Amino acid sequence: MKIGLTVNGERREADVWGGESLLYVLRERLGLPGSKNACEQGECGSCSVLYDGTLVCACLVLAGQAEGHEVTTVESFAHEGVLHPVQEAFARMGAVQCGFCTPGLIVATADLLARNPSPSDDEIREALSGNLCRCTGYAKIFDAVRLAAAG
Amino acid sequence: MTTERVVSVPGRRRLEIGRVGEAAERIDAVPKATGEFAYSSDLFAEGMLWGHTLRSPHAHARIVDVDVSEAVSLPGVHAVLTQDDVPGEKRYGLEFRDQPVLASGTVRYFGEPVAIVAADHPEQARRAAERIRVVYEPLEPVVDAERALEQEPLHPERPTSGHGYRDDPRSNVVRTIVIRHGDPERSGDVSVSGIYEVGMQDQAFLGPESGLAVPDGEGGIDIYVATQWLHVDRDQVVPCLGLEPEQVRIHLAGVGGAFGGREDLSMQIHGAMLALRTNRPVKMVYNRQESFVGHIHRHPARIWAEHRARHDGKLTCVRMRILLDGGAYASSSTAVTSNAASFACGPYAVENVLVESTSVYTNNPPCGAMRGFGAVQTCFASEAQMDRLAAALSIDPVELRLRNALAPGDELPTGQKIDGSLPVAEVIRRCAAIPVPEPEELPRGPLRLPGGAGNVTRGEGVTRGVGFAVGFKNIGYSEGFDDYTAARVRLFTDASGELVAEVHCAAAEVGQGVTNVLAQVARTELELENVMVAPHTTSTVDSAGSASASRMTWMASGAVRLACDAVKEELARRGGSLEAGDEIDAERIYRHPKTAPLDPETGQVTDERAHVAFACAAMRVVAEVDTELGLTRVAWIGTAQDVGKALNPQAVHGQIEGGTAQGLGLALMEEIQTSGGLITNASFTDYLIPTTLDMPPVDSVLVEEPEPEAPYGVKGVGEPPTVVSTAAIVSALRDATGRELTRVPVRPDDIVGL
Numbered sequence: 018m019k020i021g022l023t024v025n026g027e028r029r030e031a032d033v034w035g036g037e038s039l040l041y042v043l044r045e046r047l048g049l050p051g052s053k054n055a056c057e058q059g060e061c062g063s064c065s066v067l068y069d070g071t072l073v074c075a076c077l078v079l080a081g082q083a084e085g086h087e088v089t090t091v092e093s094f095a096h097e098g099v100l101h102p103v104q105e106a107f108a109r110m111g112a113v114q115c116g117f118c119t120p121g122l123i124v125a126t127a128d129l130l131a132r133n134p135s136p137s138d139d140e141i142r143e144a145l146s147g148n149l150c151r152c153t154g155y156a157k158i159f160d161a162v163r164l165a166a167a168g
Numbered sequence: 169m170t171t172e173r174v175v176s177v178p179g180r181r182r183l184e185i186g187r188v189g190e191a192a193e194r195i196d197a198v199p200k201a202t203g204e205f206a207y208s209s210d211l212f213a214e215g216m217l218w219g220h221t222l223r224s225p226h227a228h229a230r231i232v233d234v235d236v237s238e239a240v241s242l243p244g245v246h247a248v249l250t251q252d253d254v255p256g257e258k259r260y261g262l263e264f265r266d267q268p269v270l271a272s273g274t275v276r277y278f279g280e281p282v283a284i285v286a287a288d289h290p291e292q293a294r295r296a297a298e299r300i301r302v303v304y305e306p307l308e309p310v311v312d313a314e315r316a317l318e319q320e321p322l323h324p325e326r327p328t329s330g331h332g333y334r335d336d337p338r339s340n341v342v343r344t345i346v347i348r349h350g351d352p353e354r355s356g357d358v359s360v361s362g363i364y365e366v367g368m369q370d371q372a373f374l375g376p377e378s379g380l381a382v383p384d385g386e387g388g389i390d391i392y393v394a395t396q397w398l399h400v401d402r403d404q405v406v407p408c409l410g411l412e413p414e415q416v417r418i419h420l421a422g423v424g425g426a427f428g429g430r431e432d433l434s435m436q437i438h439g440a441m442l443a444l445r446t447n448r449p450v451k452m453v454y455n456r457q458e459s460f461v462g463h464i465h466r467h468p469a470r471i472w473a474e475h476r477a478r479h480d481g482k483l484t485c486v487r488m489r490i491l492l493d494g495g496a497y498a499s500s501s502t503a504v505t506s507n508a509a510s511f512a513c514g515p516y517a518v519e520n521v522l523v524e525s526t527s528v529y530t531n532n533p534p535c536g537a538m539r540g541f542g543a544v545q546t547c548f549a550s551e552a553q554m555d556r557l558a559a560a561l562s563i564d565p566v567e568l569r570l571r572n573a574l575a576p577g578d579e580l581p582t583g584q585k586i587d588g589s590l591p592v593a594e595v596i597r598r599c600a601a602i603p604v605p606e607p608e609e610l611p612r613g614p615l616r617l618p619g620g621a622g623n624v625t626r627g628e629g630v631t632r633g634v635g636f637a638v639g640f641k642n643i644g645y646s647e648g649f650d651d652y653t654a655a656r657v658r659l660f661t662d663a664s665g666e667l668v669a670e671v672h673c674a675a676a677e678v679g680q681g682v683t684n685v686l687a688q689v690a691r692t693e694l695e696l697e698n699v700m701v702a703p704h705t706t707s708t709v710d711s712a713g714s715a716s717a718s719r720m721t722w723m724a725s726g727a728v729r730l731a732c733d734a735v736k737e738e739l740a741r742r743g744g745s746l747e748a749g750d751e752i753d754a755e756r757i758y759r760h761p762k763t764a765p766l767d768p769e770t771g772q773v774t775d776e777r778a779h780v781a782f783a784c785a786a787m788r789v790v791a792e793v794d795t796e797l798g799l800t801r802v803a804w805i806g807t808a809q810d811v812g813k814a815l816n817p818q819a820v821h822g823q824i825e826g827g828t829a830q831g832l833g834l835a836l837m838e839e840i841q842t843s844g845g846l847i848t849n850a851s852f853t854d855y856l857i858p859t860t861l862d863m864p865p866v867d868s869v870l871v872e873e874p875e876p877e878a879p880y881g882v883k884g885v886g887e888p889p890t891v892v893s894t895a896a897i898v899s900a901l902r903d904a905t906g907r908e909l910t911r912v913p914v915r916p917d918d919i920v921g922l
Contacts, residue, residue, distance in 0.1 A: 034291060050210035051203020055374040055424070056456040060852035063374060091203040100198065108197035111818040114826065115679025116200030117374040117424030123201055139615045142860040149852065151374050151425050152679050154825035155863045157818075 020084045024049065025093035033080040040064045040075035042083065043090060051091040051120045055149070062148030065121035065128075066090050072128040074147075091120035094127065103127045106165035107158070114152035122148045126162050135166055187692040188725075188880055191818040195683050195701065207422035208394035209378035213449035216380065217246055219435065219442045220293035220452070222283040222300050223461060224275035227311070227531040227845025228322075229304040231273055236283065239299040244292035246446045248300065250283045253441065256410030262400070262432050262536070266327040267497040269408050269437050275304070276322055277496035277533055278846045279461025286442040286450050309531035309845040313470065313493040316340040316528040323529055328498050334768040342494045342527040343502040345509045347771030349581045352522030356476030356484040360556040364473065364549040365911040367839035368493070369466035369830075371538050372857050375424015377462050378453040381439035385447075388415030389440045394423040396430045398674045398704065399711035408437045409444065416440070420704035426678035427830070428537030429463040431716060432499055460850035464499045464536030465840055467492040467527065469508070469545035475553045481563045481571045485520040486581075488512045490546060492527040492535070499536030501527040506647060507542030509771065511891075513581055514550040515592040515640040515784045516572035521581035523771070531845040537716060539830060540890040543641035548912060551637040551895035555902065565636050565899075566600050569786075574640075583772040588781045589873045589883075595808040596638060598869050599786035602806035607632050618792050619799030620861050629796035632803075633904025639892030640784035643875075643884045644719040647778050648765045651719070654710035655727035656755035657690060657735045661746050668698040669735070672708050672755075675724040676715035680886060681819040682724055688815060689725045689879075693732035709755060718783065718884020719760075721815060726758035726879040761877050781875055785809040785888035787828070790864075791900035798916025800836055802862070802897055808869040812883030817870065824868045824889045829858045831893025835901075836862070839913050 021030045024047060031046040040057065043049045043066070053063035057076040064075040067089035075088075094101035100108070103126045113119050122145065129136060129144040136144065141162050150158060186192030199205040236248040251258060251270040258272060259265045271282045283300050287293035310316045317338040328342050329335070336344040379393030388411060395401050398418045406416050423430070435452040443450040454462045469492050476485040490508050494501035509525035538544075558565040573592040579585050608616060610627040617623040618630060645651040656672040671690050677683045683701050690699045702708065713723055734754035739746070746752070764775030790804040805828060814820040837856040841849045849855045874881020894912055902909050905919055 034289065036291060044210070049203075050206075053207070053374070053424075054209055054453070055376065056852045058456065058851060058853065061374065095202045100201070104198070104201040107201050108193060111191075111194070111822050113194055113197040113200045114681070114822060115373070115375065115423060115425040116196065116205060117207060119200050120203045139613060143615060145860045147859075149374065149857060149859060151372055151427070151830075151857060152826045153822055154827075154829035154858075154866060155860050156825040156866055157822055158860075 018081065020080060022083045022085065023087040025090060035081050037080040038076050039078035039080055039083045042080045043075060049090050049092050053117050053120055055117060062125060063118055063121040065124040065148065067124065067128065072125060091123050094123060101127065103165045106161040110157050110161040110164055112153060112157040112161035118148060118150040122158060126165060130166055186688060188688050188815050192684050192688060192816050194681055195687060205422050207375050207424050208392065209376060209453045211380040211392055211421055211451060213380060213382055216449035216451050217286040217288060217446060218290040218293045219439055219450045220285045220290065220297050221281045221438060222297040224271060224278060224280040224282055226275055226304055226306050227278045227309040228307040229275050230307060231271060231275065232303040232305050234283065235301040239285065239296040242296045242299065244288040245285060245296045247286045247442055248283060248296065249441055249445060254408060257407040260404045260408050260433060260437065261497065262499055263502065264327045264498040266323055276531055281438065284438045284442055286446050311530055311532055311845050313491050313528050313530060316530045322531065328502055332765050332768055340529040342498055342529055343505045344524065344526040345506050345771055347509050347521060347523040347581050349583065350520035352485065352487060352520055354485040354520040357479045358560045359474060359476045360553060360560050361474040362553060362556060362910055364471040364552060366469040366545045366548055367913055368468040369538060369834045369838050370460060370840050370855060371427040371429030371463065372855065373425030373427055373429055376454045376456065376459045377434035379421060379435050379439055380449060380451045381443035382449045383443045383447050389444060390417045390419060391436055391440055392419045392421040393436055394421055394430060396426050396676045396678060396716055397714035398676065398706045400714065401433060401436055402706050404433055405436050405440060409440055417705065417707045420676055423676065423678040426715065427539045428716065431537045431714060432464050434462050456852060457850045460847060460855065461533065464534045466538035467494060467504055467535040467545065471546065471549040473549050473553050475557050477557055477561065479561065481561055481568045483516055483518040483572050486513045486518050487522045490525040493530055493532055494527040495530055495532045495534035497534045499534055501536065504542040507642065508546050510582060510779065511543040511641055512546040512550060514547065515574045515638055517574050517578045518581065523581065532842055533840060533847060539827065540641065540887050541717065543639065543891045544894060547639040547891045548895045551899060552910065555899055566596060569638050570596055582766060582778055584777050584779065588877055589812065589875045590782050590784060591810050591871055591873045592638065592784050595784055595786040595810050595871050598808035598871055599788055599806060602788065602867050602869060604634065604788065604790060605804050615861065618794040618801040619797060623794060623797060623799055625794065629794045630792050631795055631904045632790065632792050633900045635789045635896050635899025635903055637892050637896035637899050638784065638786045639888060639895060640782050641887055641891050642779040643722060643783055644717055644760055644780035646763050648763055651713055652757050652759045653712045653723035653727040654755060654757045655724065655731045656709045657731040658751055658753045659735050659739065659746065660751035661748050665748065666698055667696055667746065668700065669694050669696055670700045670702050671728060672702045673724055673728060674704050674706060674709055674712040675720050676704060678715050680715065680823065681816060682715065682720050685721050685725055685815055686728055689728040690732055693729050694736065710757065718887045721884055722878050722882050723758060723760065725882060727756060729879050730756035730758050781877065781883065783810050783883045783888050785892045787892045787896035789896045789900040791897060791904055793901060793904045793919050795905060795919065798919040800901060800919065802832060802864045804864050806867040807889065808871055809885065809888055810871045810873065810883065811885050812875040812878060813872055813881040814870050815880065815882055820870060820885050821868055823885045825866045827886055827889030828866050828893040829863050831890045832862065832897055833858050835894045835897035835912050835914060837913050
């Protein structure tokens with residue numbers, strides 16, 4: 018079936034199988050592999066995207082459901098070579114190791130800071146608790162979020 | 169794939185890569201943060217097919233019949249292959265060739281590959297695999313490591329026997345090692361004993377097993393894959409495909425974490441078989457459930473320990489028996505068995521030792537390498553014993569450890585004299601000096617209570633405990649393994665006439681940051697800013713060995729430094745400059761000091777050393793438990809680690825924090841659960857790993873005492889935090905609960921005493 022959706026501000030169409038997830042459509046049909054496929058059951062947050070402005074796991078949205086909706090992925094965060102402040106903070110603070118969780122965390126952190134520009138440590142922990150990282154032990158991710166929040 | 173320019177990413181800001189010893193930002197941090205970095209599951213090739221693996225639903229069964237006729241006729245399906253289609257050797261293995269490429273006759277574990285499919289769409293491949301008719305005759309699975317020693321052998325041909333190992337006639341033994349040192353009957357003024365158990369932990373890297381196999385049109389194949397050792401992958405793939413080594417080229421794709429779980433092959437041979445058969449590129453990506461059965465795990469262990477000591481706390485004798493469940497295939501079990509034995513006594517001087525360590529074949533999931541590699545299991549047991557001893561002697565646990573701390577010049581139970589650096593007392597003192605935070609007052613927000621938001625009390629049942637542990641392990645491969653790393657440096661001039669160096673090294677970048685190390689060393693040695701790191705591949709440079717055993721930074725920096733020396737020498741010979749179009753190209757091999765096997769009967773060194781070097785860490789943990797609900801909260805961790813020399817301090821702290829988190833997982837929540845050999849929790853819903861709500865702040869102190877034999881004095885840093893943190897956390901839980909807590913992960917029932 019054909020679906021049409023807005024991805025990173027652009028109108029896109031894709032010919033999909035109805036059982037595919039939005040994540041599969043982004044990664045395999047639209048050439049946007051930045052959202053990652055770590056668990057594909059909504060537990061790890063690696064495929065976090067904004068869906069009509071709300072933070073969701075793209076693996077839990079069916080392709081067909083996405084018809085007419087607006088999706089924002091990590092690929093839209095840097096503009097003309099200038100990193101988003103959250104990306105800059107992650108790179109600078111050593112919050113990236115293997116990096117598989119990073120795109121999801123960038124999206125989730127940007128979402129947190131848009132809602133709450135000065136989160137407390139507990140608020141950071143709670144907001145990012147749906148994003149698993151296996152490499153860092155999270156300490157440098159918290160440093161990065163604090164740095165991004167400080168502007 | 170093109171050579172990645174290291175010093176600047178076009179269109180972005182300049183990266184400050186730095187030299188040895190500087191906190192250098194990761195070369196790959198920006199592409200990873202923007203989503204542009206290509207992981208193995210992100211690869212794409214024109215006309216590619218999707219591969220899928222049909223896996224055994226049984227832990228142990230005879231295959232009576234396999235019928236692929238229906239599957240192969242389905243739309244979109246291009247190939248369905250079974251063991252009959254394996255072009256060369258039917259078996260492979262990291263160290264012993266005991267594992268079928270595709271099951272033949274018998275399946276020995278839940279999830280063993282039986283057939284593979286290539287189709288246009290991954291869902292077509294998955295559905296075609298469901299239509300392969302396999303008739304199994306289920307057999308009784310061997311699932312208990314102790315009973316396995318008396319049950320029907322799963323590998324009657326005993327693939328691991330010989331090889332200089334102790335002869336052990338019991339059934340299903342992978343390896344037994346006995347370390348006998350001094351007088352193992354020596355008594356003490358006090359004796360404490362205990363039985364300990366460690367559950368099966370999973371590496372749970374986030375990037376699933378995946379890769380792309382691309383036929384070259386001339387019978388050969390290029391495999392782009394997430395792995396830890398490109399050349400050993402090639403050496404296993406080549407015979408199974410029946411090809412010549414130069415026909416198989418393995419290239420490192422982006423690796424989403426490894427932790428030992430990518431030492432063994434996953435999709436490499438399967439993808440290549442499908443690609444060669446269809447003459448199309450084939451991509452394979454495991455989903456999370458398949459990943460849990462698609463790689464080896466940390467060995468579950470049962471450990472019986474007895475420690476004897478004098479009134480003053482000095483250890484007189486340690487006796488330990490270790491039983492490791494190796495699962496269905498050998499993988500690296502033989503080395504894990506020996507490592508568990510080598511580090512069984514912890515970083516303490518003890519003259520009289522008897523350790524027996526045995527790994528067995530069962531029909532449980534295969535086990536192999538995971539961060540800490542045998543030392544995790546024994547550290548948990550031995551540190552619990554040290555706490556028991558401290559209590560029995562009424563000596564402060566930190567003081568007891570200081571009184572027994574190993575030091576250079578001392579002998580290990582293997583008879584190896586420590587001739588390098590091993591600052592055990594220093595890490596203990598430095599760790600103990602880190603201020604412990606004051607208890608937090610009640611009432612407080614639910615996130616700060618044991619169990620977090622799941623705790624509906626006001627904290628009435630909360631108690632606090634403080635724990636301490638020390639751990640150590642080897643750096644590098646041991647027991648006579650001829651280990652080396654090659655590096656190649658090309659020096660040439662760019663368009664503007666400036667000198668540029670390009671570093672080739674097959675060292676796997678698995679997230680640990682070795683790519684930075686390659687660049688930092690070259691920049692330091694060549695005194696040059698323009699350094700590029702070429703793609704990691706088997707096709708331009710000899711083996712780097714494995715990104716394992718905390719060895720890669722040491723070995724790769726040694727190799728790059730040698731290659732840089734050769735380049736500098738040649739440059740000097742040419743008068744110190746290069747003409748446009750000229751280049752210098754030097755490849756050099758670095759070897760660490762030689763090791764030798766342990767005596768198979770006594771476990772004693774047969775030459776100067778069985779292990780190259782050692783690294784230790786001490787850790788203090790503050791934990792709280794809700795003694796009524798069985799919930800836990802690790803509130804704070806302080807640690808001091810022996811790192812030799814930190815080449816990149818930011819990365820070293822990152823390894824310590826991440827390694828600590830994996831130990832916390834084993835202490836509190838992580839266990840592959842099986843029933844009759846079948847994994848029952850193969851998902852992130854059921855297999856829990858630490859989240860932001862589980863990890864406390866980690867205060868880490870780097871103890872820099874250079875390793876004399878190592879380049880720059882460096883030591884690997886990835887494993888010691890994982891070795892020590894499980895033991896330290898459970899020590900704190902014991903202090904908080906007063907319970908013995910002899911098994912990890914510690915369950916709520918254990919805390920409450922059900």
